Amino acid sequence: YIIAFTFRSNNxxxxxxxxxxxxxxxxxxxxxxxxHYLYD
Known part of the structure; x- marks a missing residue:
């Protein structure tokens, strides 16, 4: 199951x-x- 999506652009x-x-x-x-998802 997908919990969250994220995006980060390079500077x-x-x-x-x-x-x-x-x-x-x-x-x-x-x-x-x-x-917070990994160490809960």
């Missing part, structure tokens, strides 16, 4: 990261954003 600083760093940043952001 100018994020565009300087490599693809691996950008994917890691997306994971960290998603964990922080959805922590």
């Amino acid at each position: 100018n600083v994020d565009l300087n990261y490599s693809s691996r760093e950008g994917e890691a940043l997306a994971r960290v952001w998603a964990i922080i954003h959805f922590q």
